[in-house]
Amino acid sequence: xxxxxxxxxxxxxxxxxxxxxxxxxxxxxxxxxxxxxxxxxxxxxxxxxxxxxxxxxxxxxxxxxxxxxxxxxxxxxxxxxxxxxxxxxxxxxxxxxxxxxxxxxxxxxxxxxxxxxxxxxxxxxxxxxxxxxxxxxxxxxxxxxxxxxxxxxxxxxxxxxxxxxxxxxxxxxxxxxxxxxxxxxxxxxxxxxxxxxxxxxxxxxxxxxxxxxxxxxxxxxxxxxxxxxxxxxxxxxxxxxxxxxxxxxxxxxxxxxxxxxxxxxxxxxxxxxxxxxxxxxxxxxxxxxxxxxxxxxxxxxxxxxxxxxxxxxxxxxxxxxxxxxxxxxxxxxxxxxxxxxxxxxxxxxxxxxxxxxxxxxxxxxxxxxxxxxxxxxxxxxxxxxxxxxxxxxxxxxxxxxxxxxxxxxxxxxxxxxxxxxxxxxxxxxxxxxxxxxxxxxxxxxxxxxxxxxxxxxxxxxxxxxxxxxxxxxxxxxxxxxxxxxxxxxxxxxxxxxxxxxxxxxxxxxxxxxxxxxxxxxxxxxxxxxxxxxxxxxxxxxxxxxxxxxxxxxxxxxxxxxxxxxxxxxxxxxxxxxxxxxxxxxxxxxx
RNA sequence: GGGGGCGUAGAACAGCCUGGAGUGUUCGUCGGCCUGUCAAGCCGAAGGUCGCGGGUUCAAAUCCCGUCGCUCCCGCCA
Numbered sequence: 001x002x003x004x005x006x007x008x009x010x011x012x013x014x015x016x017x018x019x020x021x022x023x024x025x026x027x028x029x030x031x032x033x034x035x036x037x038x039x040x041x042x043x044x045x046x047x048x049x050x051x052x053x054x055x056x057x058x059x060x061x062x063x064x065x066x067x068x069x070x071x072x073x074x075x076x077x078x079x080x081x082x083x084x085x086x087x088x089x090x091x092x093x094x095x096x097x098x099x100x101x102x103x104x105x106x107x108x109x110x111x112x113x114x115x116x117x118x119x120x121x122x123x124x125x126x127x128x129x130x131x132x133x134x135x136x137x138x139x140x141x142x143x144x145x146x147x148x149x150x151x152x153x154x155x156x157x158x159x160x161x162x163x164x165x166x167x168x169x170x171x172x173x174x175x176x177x178x179x180x181x182x183x184x185x186x187x188x189x190x191x192x193x194x195x196x197x198x199x200x201x202x203x204x205x206x207x208x209x210x211x212x213x214x215x216x217x218x219x220x221x222x223x224x225x226x227x228x229x230x231x232x233x234x235x236x237x238x239x240x241x242x243x244x245x246x247x248x249x250x251x252x253x254x255x256x257x258x259x260x261x262x263x264x265x266x267x268x269x270x271x272x273x274x275x276x277x278x279x280x281x282x283x284x285x286x287x288x289x290x291x292x293x294x295x296x297x298x299x300x301x302x303x304x305x306x307x308x309x310x311x312x313x314x315x316x317x318x319x320x321x322x323x324x325x326x327x328x329x330x331x332x333x334x335x336x337x338x339x340x341x342x343x344x345x346x347x348x349x350x351x352x353x354x355x356x357x358x359x360x361x362x363x364x365x366x367x368x369x370x371x372x373x374x375x376x377x378x379x380x381x382x383x384x385x386x387x388x389x390x391x392x393x394x395x396x397x398x399x400x401x402x403x404x405x406x407x408x409x410x411x412x413x414x415x416x417x418x419x420x421x422x423x424x425x426x427x428x429x430x431x432x433x434x435x436x437x438x439x440x441x442x443x444x445x446x447x448x449x450x451x452x453x454x455x456x457x458x459x460x461x462x463x464x465x466x467x468x469x470x471x472x473x474x475x476x477x478x479x480x481x482x483x484x485x486x487x488x489x490x491x492x493x494x495x496x497x498x499x500x501x502x503x504x505x506x507x508x509x510x511x512x513x514x515x516x517x518x519x520x521x522x523x524x525x526x527x528x529x530x531x532x533x534x535x536x537x538x539x540x541x542x543x544x545x546x547x548x549x550x551x552x553x554x555x556x557x558x559x560x561x562x563x564x565x566x567x568x569x570x571x572x573x574x575x576x577x578x579x580x581x582x583x584x585x586x587x588x589x590x
Numbered sequence: 591g592g593g594g595g596c597g598u599a600g601a602a603c604a605g606c607c608u609g610g611a612g613u614g615u616u617c618g619u620c621g622g623c624c625u626g627u628c629a630a631g632c633c634g635a636a637g638g639u640c641g642c643g644g645g646u647u648c649a650a651a652u653c654c655c656g657u658c659g660c661u662c663c664c665g666c667c668a
Binding site for chain 1: 597600617627668
């Protein structure tokens, strides 16, 4: 049926008869001569047809699926198209066969128009024909292929773990699947293969990986869907650096495959404390400076109330220099409002004047020495705008870090800035003052003594990998001692009875000679997204869902028969029943 | 659960602030012309519940309220 892919035809085929098959990207009918751009998975080639010999050309429209047999020839002098890979040749059509006609399209199959996403998802199969989306699919495939190859070469075993597992209420909300054989009971879809991969370590696998589909029933974001794919990896007799080394090797290989560049190794490492202190984020974007500075050192005796209160209550004053820019009142107000959204009580701004003095609503409350020290600490040059926050350390850096990201983040995606954030806190304080895990409850503390004596400031053996300010994934050295695991549950306030009921099977496994082990998982969707220059993982997921969890093409999720529900022992609430009997939304065109 | 943006012909937009006849542009569709285009060109035509509902007004795409959908963010996401 087909002798060549479009871009497999070159100078060497001139004079030969070929058959290509694909879709009509464009038809340009000049009356006495007609051009067809035929697109297949490899690219595009131009077919030239004589309408007198092939009257059917007049009936061809965009996206008809056709095959064309003809002779390859050099394009006439002056008609080459340097934009096309096949721009120096063309096929003189001898036979054109319509394999399948196409209706008028709901939107154009090209990368120039930005069609409403609902329409794109409604006709995703057409959307995926666009070069950008086709390239994203290919990139994703190349990424997973090179990841598998890299890990295979290092002796990793790819093992599949179940996707119908037991529900554990910690962490994200589980996606639940009702059991028919045991009405009233539920499976959960895995949020990650965490415990199963640890069991594989106990099983003696030593080096495991899986490209694993994971599910979390939480609200959507540009980088979050209900289901996503991660590279999951674990190794026995491993410490942190073994994990970082293995993960770096696959990330570097993926970047090489998709971008053709060598990322220098090892990636820079920042401790969590340093990342927060300098960038106000545990996933800092280090492609630009604008670092947070401590400006409190020369404000000991300040009379300015806002600073004074913060410093006397154990807080601090931090600042960033956001560089020279227009500074109308409206902008100052907008940033102050944004700072409040991020948790600050307010925002102090200062503009460095041409003579080096500082213009600010609060300048009159600060001494000349204090103003100079603030300016010097932030390297203020004439024209620069300085932003200051006074509060608890974490509030200060979080607020300024949030502003920093929004003000400084570069638009392009050519630079790749990988880094490790290490030494995360073991626990976080919840709103009610109780402790909760910051990574997951199977993460090993750096020091048992520290965990016992001062759990609130204990450091964990957990680490994240960050690319351009996006958290790709995280991992940790795991607890392999059942006694330590029990202590952690205790500190987390999970009493032993509950721990036994939920994790007893796992705690039991730990008692049978568990090797020290460590691992990691990173999101393949997010990695491919960044490498492809996309800002949403939906662009690298073939069939994603909208923000309300709907697939506009299939209509999922849908109601099911009452019989099905009865088999599962499920009764709908009156609220759900009311939704079911509501008339279809009038705005829905389908 | 909360905040912001958007919704106008099959597609992408302008019009909305400051109310006055469904007005305009590009692509697509249909008809016609056209022998070197490559986002072909030229002529013509069809195509509209301005998301939906309510309100204000002599008059609403435009102002107000509600609602639905899409989207970005906060919460949430071990």
